Amino acid sequence: MGEAPAFYVDDMQRSFSNGVDLKLTGFETATAIGNKTYVIGGNDDPTSNGVRIFDKSTGEWVIPTVLGTKPKALEGHSCLVLNQDKILIIKSNSKSNESVWFLEVDTQFIQDQKRKFDSEVVAWSKGVIGDAERPVVISGPSGVGKGTLINLLMKEFPTKFGFSVSHTTRAPREKEQNRVHYHFTKRSVMEEEIKAGKFLEFAAVHGNLYGTSIEAVDVVADAGKRCILDIDVQGARSVRASSLEAIFIFVCPPSFEELEKRLRARGTETEEQIQKRLRNAKAELEQGNSPGLFDHILVNDDLEACYERLKNILGISKSMNTASKTQIEVFDLPVDLSLSKINENVLINCGPAEQSVVLDLSSMKGGAPGRTRGLNMYAFDPITEGANGCNF
């Protein structure tokens, strides 16, 4: 069963932790793990960013750094502690596919971030019902044709793929649009955002800062699309070390001379910038072969042939554009619900008049920063199905 939290709520909806009034407001909940009580939700107070922590050992409140994209309008919800390192949050009065969230409070990722920030850190990840397709990281030297290949893919499969719009401190090129090709950003602003933990990865590339925000990847996932990231080799290494579980593809030119020809023919860089990019390309081509980093090496010789090979790697064909996705059943969750847990199953009790819902966590993977995928959710009638060998 779910662990009993070390707080209680009196008749006046006031929660106490070791005798201290937590002064819960509105839709806030309090969940205790060890010495800490996590107060979640409420009226989107910007100073607490939706999470505040009462530390019983010091008797002090702590406002943590909150990473990841938090749920919108986190009003009524129920919480359950999982593995003492994360809190499962089920939003009430919501669609089941939007209802499952995790707040990581002491996972390996959080422990690493706490060391980095030298302060209290928590991170949101959205629960995805079913197994969303793995994001695709495409790397390779400047001018090799990554953007050209990605454009072909997005044009042919507009409903299937979404581009992760990076941040950069470089100036826009003539036809580049802010928020479409990049989020063009001042270095000082981007540095602040990096410090605030908003980036999945970032790197200094050809003298500018580039980075993928957690939000850029979440926006694509929220649109139900498979995310494509066009990032350099350093960025690929960081993503490899994260929980994103992407497919990594390195694009090579047929020769160094051909790479230089393409970069010059594109006509977007000064001679000095071209020289810098070509110098960096040598190092990148060496790193592209680092063991364990890239899953596939793609030589972009003939564009059409290379594009076909890319589609093969991604396991797609033209017919997939129209093929319907496996439908996941969507339930309405009521205003009042409660949670209990047995083994890997969470029972979402929806009240006597409603069918209950089971959230099966056994195939759960991923996590912050990103998504927690592989969840299974189905309606459950405890009266008729309880006797039929279900796990409850």
Ligand SMILES: Nc1ncnc2c1ncn2[C@@H]1O[C@H](COP(=O)(O)OP(=O)(O)OP(=O)(O)O)[C@@H](O)[C@H]1O
């Ligand atoms: N297979 C190919 N054969 C010939 N030209 C190509 C091929 N692929 C791409 N190009 C051309 O090479 C140039 C560079 O391509 P592109 O801008 O896509 O490179 P990129 O890898 O995205 O570069 P960057 O990392 O600098 O953004 C473009 O002018 C493009 O039209």
Ligand SMILES: Nc1nc2c(ncn2[C@@H]2O[C@H](COP(=O)(O)O)[C@@H](O)[C@H]2O)c(=O)[nH]1
């Ligand atoms: N680590 C990251 N690298 C990125 C990101 N977005 C783009 N890039 C890489 O930068 C170079 C140069 O790009 P350009 O648009 O200035 O030609 C190229 O290799 C891109 O792959 C990012 O978010 N993170």
